[in-house]
Amino acid sequence: MNMQISQTAGNATSTKASPIHVSSLTKVFKTRTGDEVTALADTSFKIAGGEFVSIVGPSGCGKSTVMRIIAGLIDASKGAVLLGTDVVTAPSPEIGIAFQKAVLLPWLSVARNIALPAELEGRMSKADINARVEQLLEMVRLTGVGQRFPGELSGGMQQRVSIARALMTEPSVLLMDEPFGALDALTREHMHDELLAIWEYSHPTVVFITHDIGEAVYLSDRVLVMASRPGRVVADIRIDLPRPRQPNLRGEPHFARLGAEIRALIPH
Amino acid sequence: MAMTDDKVRGAGMMAVTLAGLQRPRLAMIAQQITIKVLQLLGGILAWEMLVQGLDVDPRIVPGPAEVMRSLWGLTVSGILIGAIWVTIQQTVIGFVVGALLGIVLAVVLSEVPVLKMILQPYIVALQAVPKVAVAPLFLIWFGFGMESKIALVISILFFPVLVNAMAGLDSTSEEQMELMKAYRATRWQTLLRVKVYVALPFVFAAFEVSLVLALTAAVVAELLGSGTLVGLGTLIKIFDARMNSAGIFAVLIVLSVLGVALHAIVVAASRHFLSWSRPL
Numbered sequence: 001m002n003m004q005i006s007q008t009a010g011n012a013t014s015t016k017a018s019p020i021h022v023s024s025l026t027k028v029f030k031t032r033t034g035d036e037v038t039a040l041a042d043t044s045f046k047i048a049g050g051e052f053v054s055i056v057g058p059s060g061c062g063k064s065t066v067m068r069i070i071a072g073l074i075d076a077s078k079g080a081v082l083l084g085t086d087v088v089t090a091p092s093p094e095i096g097i098a099f100q101k102a103v104l105l106p107w108l109s110v111a112r113n114i115a116l117p118a119e120l121e122g123r124m125s126k127a128d129i130n131a132r133v134e135q136l137l138e139m140v141r142l143t144g145v146g147q148r149f150p151g152e153l154s155g156g157m158q159q160r161v162s163i164a165r166a167l168m169t170e171p172s173v174l175l176m177d178e179p180f181g182a183l184d185a186l187t188r189e190h191m192h193d194e195l196l197a198i199w200e201y202s203h204p205t206v207v208f209i210t211h212d213i214g215e216a217v218y219l220s221d222r223v224l225v226m227a228s229r230p231g232r233v234v235a236d237i238r239i240d241l242p243r244p245r246q247p248n249l250r251g252e253p254h255f256a257r258l259g260a261e262i263r264a265l266i267p268h
Numbered sequence: 269m270a271m272t273d274d275k276v277r278g279a280g281m282m283a284v285t286l287a288g289l290q291r292p293r294l295a296m297i298a299q300q301i302t303i304k305v306l307q308l309l310g311g312i313l314a315w316e317m318l319v320q321g322l323d324v325d326p327r328i329v330p331g332p333a334e335v336m337r338s339l340w341g342l343t344v345s346g347i348l349i350g351a352i353w354v355t356i357q358q359t360v361i362g363f364v365v366g367a368l369l370g371i372v373l374a375v376v377l378s379e380v381p382v383l384k385m386i387l388q389p390y391i392v393a394l395q396a397v398p399k400v401a402v403a404p405l406f407l408i409w410f411g412f413g414m415e416s417k418i419a420l421v422i423s424i425l426f427f428p429v430l431v432n433a434m435a436g437l438d439s440t441s442e443e444q445m446e447l448m449k450a451y452r453a454t455r456w457q458t459l460l461r462v463k464v465y466v467a468l469p470f471v472f473a474a475f476e477v478s479l480v481l482a483l484t485a486a487v488v489a490e491l492l493g494s495g496t497l498v499g500l501g502t503l504i505k506i507f508d509a510r511m512n513s514a515g516i517f518a519v520l521i522v523l524s525v526l527g528v529a530l531h532a533i534v535v536a537a538s539r540h541f542l543s544w545s546r547p548l
Contacts, residue, residue, distance in 0.1 A: 071450055090452075097450045103443045107465040107544040117451045120461075149544050 017049040017172040017205045018084035018094055020070060025079035027065050027231075039065045041230035042079070047222075049172075050203040054216035055224045058266060062231020063209045067177050070207060071097055083173065093121065096171030096204070098179045102158035104150035110161050111137070111146035117168045136164040139198060156187040160194070167198065174204045180215065189247065192218055196245055213266075217258045218245055225265045235265045330514035339518040347498070352522065354499035358414055358486040359530070362421025363479065369422065370429030371471065375459065378437040395427045399485070403492045412495030420489040421482045428481075432474035436467025469545055472538040479534050480527050487523065500526075 027040040040062040047053045055063045068074045070081050072091040081088040083095070096117070104113045111133045118124045118132070137143050140160040150158055159179060166174060180188045196219060199206060210216050216223045217239055225235040239258060241249060249255050312332045318324075319331040326334055342348035377384040403420050410416040440463055448458045490501025498506075500519050507515035 073446060073449060091450050093452065095450075099443060099447070101443055103441075103447050105444070105462065105465070107468075116461075120448075120451050120453045120457055151544065 017203055019049045019051075019082075020047040020173065020205060020207065021082035022046070022066065022070065023079055023082070025066065025069060025081065026077045027062065027069065027074070028077045038230040040069075040076075041232050043232050044079075045224060045233055045236065047205055047207065049205055051222065052199060052206040052208065052220050053222045053224060054208040054210055054220040055226060056210055056213055056216045056262065056266070057226030057231075058228055059211065060231075061226040061228035063226050064177055065231065066226075067175050067207060067209050071095055071175050092173075093169065094171055095173045095175060096166035096169065098159075098163050098166040098174070098176045100178045100181055102150070102155075102162040104158055104161055104165075106150050109147050109149055110142065110153070113150065113161055114146075114164045114168055116165060121169060132168065133164075136167055139167070139201075140164045140194060156183050156191070159183060159191070163195070163198075167202075170202065172204050174199075174206045176206065177209045178211070179208075181210070181212075188212075188215070189250075193245075193247065195219065196243075200244060213259050213262050214250065217241070217255060217262065218250065223262055225262055227267050234267075235262075237262055237265075327511055327513055330517055334514040335517040335521070338512070338514040339521065342503075342515070342518055347503070348522065351498050351500045351503050351519075352526065354414070354497050355483070355486050355490070355501065356526070358417040358489070358499065359421060359483050361414075362418040362486065363425055363482045365418070366422035366425030366482070367429050367471075367475065370426045370474075371433050374430050374433030374437060374467075378434055378463070379455070379459065384434075391427075391430070395431070399423045400488055403489055406489070407493045412493055414497060416493075417486050417489035417499070421485045424481050424485040425478050428474045428478045429471065432470040433467055436470030437463045439470070440466045469542055472534070472542060475534050476531065476538065479530050483523065483527050483530060 023044050025040055025043045026038070029037045029039050031037055043062075043066065055066065057063050065074070069076050070083075070088060072088045072095070075089075083092055086092070104110075105116070108116070111130075112119075114133050114136055115129050118129050124132070133146065134143075137146055140163060142157060142160055142164070145153065145157070150161065153161065159182070163176075163179065166176075180191050183191065192215065208216070208219060220239050223237045223239060224233050225237065226232065227234045237258065241255065241258070316331050316333065319326070319329055330338075339348075377387065399420065402423060403416075406416040406419040406423075410419050444462050444466070445458070448462055453461070486499065487501035487504070490499045491505055494502045494505070500523055503519050504516050507513075507519070
């Protein structure tokens with residue numbers, strides 16, 4: 001629990017963050033009419049410990065399904081996910097998760113919302129929880145709003161609270177499903193830098209789902225491109241841009257080239 | 269005489285602003301009170317004039333003066349306060365027990381769907397029975413004391429609370445349930461930390477509607493049969509036997525005030541407990 005807020009890049013290779021191994025994952029959903037839809041077909045990939053990987057693709061390509069299987073929220077029809085050396089069968093305490101919507105509980109203060117995962121787990125002392133919440137509030141630049149209620153916050157602030165909540169138990173794996181999708185462009189770019197600062201500090205393994213190619217390039221070490229019908233990974237692009245990433249990177253030719261390369265891979 | 273000291277002028281201006289801020293506010297409150305008093309006096313005056321002008325038999329519709337005299341008599345004799353206490357007790361005990369039973373059963377049924385499936389038809393059938401029609405049965409079962417009145421209050425309150433609480437407990441969003449699952453919440457944690465709060469506005473809506481029903485049930489139960497305990501309903505019955513309309517009117521006024529007060533308490537409680545759900 002000796003965390004410090006730091007803007008400087010941390011150690012790039014994380015020893016504690018778990019690698020993720022997705023092997024031959026298939027997911028078949030049954031629709032209400034009884035038809036079978038293959039959301040995911042024989043998908044495999046590996047993510048190293050501490051790596052930041054984005055998954056992009058058109059809607060309906062199964063990217064959220066992959067994330068939900070990794071999270072242990074739904075079962076795979078075939079194949080398996082390894083988290084470190086363990087097969088994922090249920091939500092793991094190692095994982096922090098941020099959803100598309102902030103999904104804050106409106107009857108809890110911001111501080112209690114952030115503390116929720118720790119309170120549910122029941123392992124941390126009250127004093128430790130409070131200290132950690134204060135630290136996280138500072139990390140997502142919401143110092144002083146802990147006693148307010150989610151209904152009083154803007155969309156961007158709510159999303160930052162939900163990210164702070166995902167980080168509460170110091171997870172070694174962070175799963176994010178289009179967490180900035182609902183934010184305006186300026187807030188989103190600001191959030192990118194905040195997320196990278198958090199990541200560079202504690203270096204969790206990150207799986208980041210998005211349909212925004214620029215966002216994927218800016219944030220990631222690697223970008224997995226998925227196609228639909230059936231959902232599968234069609235490309236694995238290494239993003240060799242220097243870290244720490246700076247906002248002016250978005251204007252550079254190499255950034256644009258990587259974006260164009262990925263865009264060309266996404267079927268229309 | 270010109271003012272030269274800036275400080276003095278500043279302080280003076282501040283005082284003026286403060287007074288200026290307070291004056292309209294005080295004036296507004298005074299205005300509100302005046303309007304309310306005039307409304308009340310106007311109503312009473314219209315009532316008196318109608319009774320006088322139409323030359324109504326005071327045994328059928330008494331004038332306000334007579335009703336006030338009756339109310340005063342009831343108050344100084346101590347009968348009124350005793351009757352209010354009896355009826356309030358029946359209403360509140362019935363309300364609390366009925367609400368608790370409704371909420372507990374709602375939680376059990378929403379957590380055990382099989383039980384819900386089995387009991388659903390019975391609940392629908394029982395809910396359809398006009399509860400007042402069961403009152404004579406309660407008199408047989410529980411006697412002429414408070415118990416039979418409380419039983420009727422419980423039976424009237426139970427179903428709206430049960431139905432609303434069930435609807436509330438089932439209206440958690442998929443995202444909320446997924447959040448709790450992702451953070452490995454136990455069933456008990458999910459119930460206490462999410463479902464209960466989601467259900468709260470539904471339960472309070474049921475309270476608001478059914479509190480006046482609870483008071484009605486207590487009075488009706490007293491009208492149907494009461495022993496030595498004199499509640500407000502019993503008072504009405506006694507006045508009715510004596511053709512004392514003024515007395516009945518006096519009790520009706522008390523019941524109205526009581527109903528409004530109870531409703532205000534529930535609304536205040538709901539504001540307090542649901543402050544998070546109020547739009548800003």
